[in-house]
Amino acid sequence: MDRASQTRAAQLLHHRSAGLKKGDPISLPIVPAATFHLPEVAGASHFYGRNGMTTWEAVEDQLALLEDAPCISFPSGMAAISAALMATLKVGAKLIIPADGYYVTRVLSEGFLAPFGVEVVEIATAAYAAHDFTGASVVYLETPSNPGLDVIDIAAVSARARAAGAVVIVDNTTMTPLLQRPLDLGADLVVAADTKAPAGHSDVLFGHVAGRDAALMARVKDWRRLSGAVPGPFEAWQVHRGIETLELRLERMCASAHVIAERLQAHGAVRNLRYPGLEGDASYQISKAQMQGFGFLIGFELADEARAERFLADCRYIVQSTSFGGTHTSGERRARWGDKVDPGFIRLSVGIEPLEPLWSAMEAALNA
Template sequence: MEHGDHGTPRMGAFLHLRGNGIDKGDPVALPLVQSSMYHLPGAPDGSNSYGRADNPTWVALEHALEHLEGAPCRVFPSGMGAISAALFATLKAGQRLLIPADGYYVTRLLADRYLRPLGVIVEERPTTGFAEGGFSGIDVVFLETPSNPGLDLIDLAAVAGAVRAAGGITICDNTTMTPLGQRPLDLGIDIVVASDTKAMGGHSDLLLGHVASRDAGLVQAVEDWRRISGAIPGPHEAWLLHRGLETLEVRFDRMCRNAEALAPRLAEHRAVSALRYPGLQGDPAHNLARAQMQRFGFLLSLDLGSEEKAERFINDCPLLRPATSFGGVHSSAERRARWGDAVAPGFVRLSVGCEPVEELWQALRDALDTL
């Protein structure tokens, strides 16, 4: 892999990753291989054998993701598919799992409804103070930083070192930051999981996820889980993500710059009673964000005081899509309390997109001015 400072991938080399390995007459764009069967006379001998185990479009996508992560990757049909693979590949009955109490709620549902009945001991801690109590006797520690939706941070290097010293494995959900904004593996984390449905794909037209690790044994365990469970990605979705990744740096840079410009303006608006963004100097997580993140991200959280005001802001702003995902080229927002998150009724998660920043600010300000 070719990487610059702090392990950040060289995106010029990334854009030519496929082109520098093709022959005369080959297509520059990645072909889509939509096949469940392969011509397989005689012994398999490592050839493509069956659609549940092999697909050239996946392989090309995983090669691209490997360049971004600086580690081997395996692709799954969704972010939760990736999280499930990482957890089922590392846990067994009687072991202890620690997860954030205020992270993505579906991870907690998976742990409570499926891992706990199989004999896994599940414990939860809030993101702030996550390291309090230590990690002795905990087999797998699942982290999410910044937390979704509260945007609190965990010191990845400190936790990774403490968990390793205690004999455990760390898994970090890096969905909100992408490998261009935060590099957990470089900070000592054992496994990274991510929903590529969000900023990695960026166009709100696919569901995919990936697992990355520099531990060959963990990668093999995750790959075995995928092949045996059948939790495989569709080749068309893999092709779409490969195409989306080619604009990731441009999109992510624009989104982060927009968020950095909007955060102080939103914080000063009379209708906003509270705002969280790690890029603000006054944010409780700012110093840690500066230490462990390459960018401050594109997500903001704000409290508009009531459910009615939050819904009106989201629905009346013409440059906001009311949607439950994030990371698209279009800005989107949602009131997270509607899903049962432990947040105020007027809490809004705002995903900043690629719109021209002054046009976006005018639309946001006009919507806020009516509250």
């Protein structure tokens, strides 16, 4: 990570320090309040729990430091995605989404937005580079794509989309703002599932929307207040604690992922490996230009479904899970969710285990 990212990581650890008084707790208190003392409304810092709570406002302060932009928190990544789309779309709008991105975004768009009169257009992530955005209201992109790990030039796509009059939303879940900064590259809004690496411990759902356009962010905040899609105080506290170690965890996860990707690529049982940090990867040049690191996700194929399932079951240091970004290395065969991938395709999320024991377990499972 560059110096700016390291500075942001240091700032978020101390973002409450300046406001502490003698005897205050260093760790963030949990304030489980739905109602507040209101003898009169004027001048009150809080009115009602659906409008704001101190505990999740502290997480928003952390995320705002990382994003260098105002942030609004949500009880899940999909709640954040839904809010960003609801704040920017209306009847007759044209929405462009990745055909090979996170499948739940497609399900939401096809099952709910399209029936409400939104034209939903799905294109492959790689096709964004040359697509004509004329008539689009919202261009929604995900890079690296999940699970295929295709990468597109955020700055170039954002410039073309905004020139066509579209709002640009980037799902940055796979990279976090420490590794990739879509707002700096021209995006209007960033959405992310902080359930993944920011919280980091596979024990809480959370998400956020970030943006520098005050009007857009006001719409997002109104959606949260009116829809009631608000995070809870205990969940916010969990995320706040997790974010404090994000930079440290990412450093090991990314370093280990790079080595493991190289070793997997050299293994005879592995084919079609994707990792943006490998010089031979189709996404390497763009990734090198717009990322501060190459991430912790690896995609690869084994011979067939049975071989992939056996590998996952045999490796003692891989938990079989549908999420990623946690402390434990996790993997799953993505075709089971209907992703358009090979039956033997595995998405691997490298955790914080020491590298050599992790690799030894993976190698033994591959050789079994």
